[in-house]
Amino acid sequence: GENVEQHPSTLSVQEGDSAVIKCTYSDSASNYFPWYKQELGKGPQLIIDIRSNVGEKKDQRIAVTLNKTAKHFSLHITETQPEDSAVYFCAASNERGGGNKLTFGTGTQLKVEL
Amino acid sequence: SAVISQKPSRDICQRGTSLTIQCQVDSQVTMMFWYRQQPGQSLTLIATANQGSEATYESGFVIDKFPISRPNLTFSTLTVSNMSPEDSSIYLCRAALANTEAFFGQGTRLTVV
Numbered sequence: 001g002e003n004v005e006q007h008p009s010t011l012s013v014q015e016g017d018s019a020v021i022k023c024t025y026s027d028s029a030s031n032y033f034p035w036y037k038q039e040l041g042k043g044p045q046l047i048i049d050i051r052s053n054v055g056e057k058k059d060q061r062i063a064v065t066l067n068k069t070a071k072h073f074s075l076h077i078t079e080t081q082p083e084d085s086a087v088y089f090c091a092a093s094n095e096r097g098g099g100n101k102l103t104f105g106t107g108t109q110l111k112v113e114l
Numbered sequence: 115s116a117v118i119s120q121k122p123s124r125d126i127c128q129r130g131t132s133l134t135i136q137c138q139v140d141s142q143v144t145m146m147f148w149y150r151q152q153p154g155q156s157l158t159l160i161a162t163a164n165q166g167s168e169a170t171y172e173s174g175f176v177i178d179k180f181p182i183s184r185p186n187l188t189f190s191t192l193t194v195s196n197m198s199p200e201d202s203s204i205y206l207c208r209a210a211l212a213n214t215e216a217f218f219g220q221g222t223r224l225t226v227v
Contacts, residue, residue: 036218043120043206043218044157089156100210101147104157 002027004092006105021108023090024072030092033073038087080112116141118209120219127226134193135222137207142187151204163190197226
């Protein structure tokens with residue numbers, strides 16, 4: 001089955017700096033890669049996703065890149081703000097859309113310091 | 115998108131008892147899933163809740179411990195049976211519309227004492 005590794009486990013940045021979180025996956029058939037943000041006491045919220053037919057996707061301060069050859073994908077947050085502090089999870093699946101069984105990474109605790 | 119209501123949001127239970135968690139979606143969804151998230155850990159899929167039939171369980175999870183119901187396309191329940199302190203976790207439901215992204219409920223924080 002799919003195995004997703006995520007690094008780093010914790011990340012501390014200064015407000016305004018960029019943050020990068022990286023994930024690797026094992027199943028070459030995976031073609032859907034979402035990223036979730038989980039704030040304390042809440043369920044994970046989808047923030048951005050990418051499918052295997054594109055290499056990069058951007059939404060304001062958030063971007064995701066995908067390298068299918070190397071089987072890794074990354075989350076980039078620019079101009080970080082204190083409200084970006086949360087746990088971020090990557091995930092992978094070999095089926096399009098939400099009706100699939102996602103395999104999650106182990107999470108990254110991001111702290112944005114003033 | 116779909117709005118998912120999960121309850122209770124938290125509970126403290128005695129060992130040996132059972133707790134049923136409810137997940138209500140405001141629209142019909144094709145698939146519903148139940149996850150467990152142990153403190154500081156990632157999300158682990160427990161089972162896929164199938165409408166009108168038995169749930170499909172992942173390795174390490176069994177129906178006797180985690181019975182699941184899904185009587186219709188908008189509602190599902192997960193029961194944590196004969197609880198022990200090791201069952202203390204956050205339990206999350208996730209619901210998917212056909213060919214769209216799925217959404218999580220806000221989670222149930224369970225503490226077993």
